[in-house]
Amino acid sequence: MQTRPGLYQLASQLAGLGIWEYNLENGQVYINDIVRNIVELPGTQQPSPDAFLGFFEDASTIRSLTGEVTRTASPCMITTRLITITGQRKWVKLRIQGSYEQGMCRFLYGTLEDVTVEETLQRLLEEREQRFSQAFNNAPIGMALVGLSGSWIKVNASLCEMMGYPEDEFLKHTFQDFTYHADLEIDLGYVTQLLAGRIKSYSMEKRYLHRNGNLIWALLNVSLVKSSSGEPLYFVSQIKDITEQKRNAETIRAQNDRLLNFAHIVSHNLRSHTGNIKALTDLVLREANPAEASHLMRLLSDSADSLLETISDLNNVVVIQEKTSVEKQWLVLSEMVERVRTILYASLLQEQAELRNQLPATIQVLFNPAYLESIFVNLVSNSLRYRHPERHPVIDITATETGDSIQVKVSDNGRGFDMKLYGSKLFGMYKTFHGHPDSRGLGLFMVRSQAEAMGGSVTAESVVNTGTIFTIDIPKPRHEKY
Amino acid sequence: MKNIDLAWLVDDDKIYTYVMTRQLQQLDCCGKLETFGNGQQAIDALQSNSGNAGELPSLILLDLNMPVLDGWQFLDQFAELRLSKRVCIYIVSSSIDPLDHDRIQQYNCVANFYVKPVKRDDIQQIIAEVKRLVDQ
The missing domain is CATH 3.30.450.20 (PAS domain)
Known part of the structure; x- marks a missing residue:
């Protein structure tokens, strides 16, 4: 055998x-x-x-x-x-x-x-394949396999949720469809480099468009998968939603800007008074004439008063800017305007002014009552102070509503101001423009601070000799992210 | 003879202008001193005297934060004027904002920049510089 x-x-x-x-x-x-x-x-x-x-x-x-x-x-x-x-x-x-x-x-x-x-090896590959597939499907961040021309080959649940499309609809699109137009060119530039083999992978921050039209900020990581012979096959993309981080960073930046701006305001305003006090003191010490010395002492006392007043103003501003979590409640805009009419009754009568409340009784805003009152009082007083000398003041208060905010307009037929000259400084602290004796340059600064503390904003348009329109944009409370 | 024939103070702070006037008087270096409460008043006066060198100042001490027309707007309009005399501008402001300091560098017509309060030595320095320029 x-x-x-x-x-x-x-x-x-x-x-x-x-x-x-x-x-x-x-x-x-x-x-x-x-x-x-x-x-x-x-x-x-x-x-x-x-x-x-x-x-x-x-x-x-x-x-x-x-x-x-x-x-x-x-x-x-x-x-x-x-x-x-x-x-x-x-x-x-x-x-x-x-x-x-x-x-x-x-x-x-x-x-x-x-x-x-x-x-x-075979078993390892199978196990890996399975593990990758599990990781892919259950990843908390968006993951996708993307064809060389940009079509989505495979997307995971996180990505579908991020973009707001069910998977079958998602796969009918290309990544170009979802990319915010301004960010497409940079992305495609990287894709070209990746295909040419000049880079192995890339990551970038970019914006996508959610199905509902909202912008999503994302951190994108892309690498290219090649066949054993080196032919490009498809891209593996990881897409992490960083919208919230971006929003927070933006809030922090705005807060920092406000703080820095405020630090300069404080420094400037305290300096101008202390500077005067120092200079007056030097003069008093040199002054031989008793009458003149006594005059200088009066000026010194005035300067000290101004300094105290400024500190008190600054303190009021700090209170507003510091308490961003100040109590809010639902307020009927129209009722607030009527309240302001009562507060300013004497001034309106004296100027023979007409305050026309054109707000529907249905419009409500979530706002701090004291701030809203202060904003209206400031804007209406402003209209009275800068009335046109040749006509009775007429002040209209109207509101329009868009998807995520309410715009309240206070418009008058007053003297107006030159937007080119004053537009940028209108809401600054201690900025006055007309040389009016009652102007302290604090009213509009407070209006802005109070509107911003409530997450809103305020803008102005004006035409000399025609009038001014102030618009307060009040955001509606956000219930859900999307 | 005085070092400087005519100087202008452009500032809305009445106490500052009073103190500055006194200091300049004590130094006895200016023939005449005029005060303007904001940039617009000063620009108007420059425009109406643009051809009349005798009424134009050799020195302007300019504040930045003022009503109606502030220091920056004054400088922008000043650059457009055709004056029959050389006018030296010194900025005297309470601002210590570095952005303001950078911005001043962009204006060729500004000779220098001082933060309030201005010391006696600083005033003497300014006067000496202006005199040198006028004598040239």
């Missing part, structure tokens, strides 16, 4: 192929050196059939397979595991074939290959 397999035994050595035979007639097993190596069986002695079968972890399956081959005469192959003499587990590919004489199976033979490396 050693002669029969002689030739293929030689060939098998060359191919690294393990050969085994099992003679059903005499119950002997033959294995070649390669099989011996695989199972790490020392010496030259051939194993018994049971011993050989015992190497296989799942011996019963192998046994039933051999039974089947014996019966059906059709060869079979299985990838299975065995345990070597030293206890190592190995993946092997086992082929089983029968040799027949006169319709009887005389012996079984076949090959045995060590496929541990390939099999481990």
Whole structure:
């Protein structure tokens, strides 16, 4: 029986192929050196059939397979595991074939290959694939596979939620469709570099358009997947929503600006008074004439008063700017205007002014009542103070409503002012323009501070000799992010 | 002879202008001193005397924060004027905002910049500089 397999035994050595035979007639097993190596069986002695079968972890399956081959005469192959003499587990590919004489199976033979490396690799890949797929689908950030032309191949749930599209609709678009137009060129520039192999990956902050039209700020990370031959296949994109961070950063920046601006205001206003006090003191000390010295002392006292007044003003401003979480409540705008009419009753009468409240009783805003009253009182008083000398003041208060805010307009037929000259400084502290004796340059500064403390803003338009319109933009409370 | 024939103070702070007037009088260096409460009044006076060198100042001490026309707007309009005399402008302001200081550098017509209160030495320095320029 050693002669029969002689030739293929030689060939098998060359191919690294393990050969085994099992003679059903005499119950002997033959294995070649390669099989011996695989199972790490020392010496030259051939194993018994049971011993050989015992190497296989799942011996019963192998046994039933051999039974089947014996019966059906059709060869079979299985990838299975065995345990070597030293206890190592190995993946092997086992082929089983029968040799027949006169319709009887005389012996079984076949090959045995060590496929541990390939099999481990294969299993690793499958496991990785599964893990990637899980990570992809369940990632808390948006992930996508994107085709070379920009079409979405696969997107995860987070990304669908971020953009507001269900997956099937999402996949009908390209990434260009969702990208905010101003950011597209930079992104495409990176894509070109990536495809040309000049960069391996890129990340950028960019804006996407949510289905509802809102802008989303995102941190995008893109890398290119290539085939084994180096052909670009598709992009893997990670997209993290940073809208909230951006918004917070913007709030912090605005707060810093306000603080810095305020620091300069404080410094400037305190300096001008203390500067005077210092200069007056120097003069008093040099002054020989008692009458003049007494005059200087009066000026000194005035300067000290101004200084105290300024400190008190600044303190009022700080109180507003510091308490951004000041109490808010729902206020009917129209009722507030009527309240202001009562407060300013005497002034309106004196100027023979007409205050026309054109607000529908339905409009409400979420605002601090004292701030809203102060804003209206300041704006209406302003209209009276800068009335046109040749006509009775007419002040209209109207409101319009858009999706996320209410715009309240206070318009008058007063003297107006030159927007080119004063537009940028109108709401600054201690800025006065008309040289009016009552002007202190605080009213509009307070209006702005109070509007901003409530998350709103205030703007002005004016035409000389025609009138001025102040617009207060009051945001509606945001219930949900999207 | 006085060092400077005519100087203008352009500032809305009445106490400052009073103190400055006294200091200049004590130093006895200006022939005549005139005060304007804001930039517009000064620009108007410059315009109506643009050809009359005798009525134009050699020195203007200019504040930045003023009603009607502030120091910056004054400088912008000043640059457009054609005057028959060389006028030196010194900014005297309470502002210590670095942005203001940078912005001043952009105006060629401004000779220098002082933060209030101005010391006696500073005034003497300004007068000396202006005199040197006038004598040239």
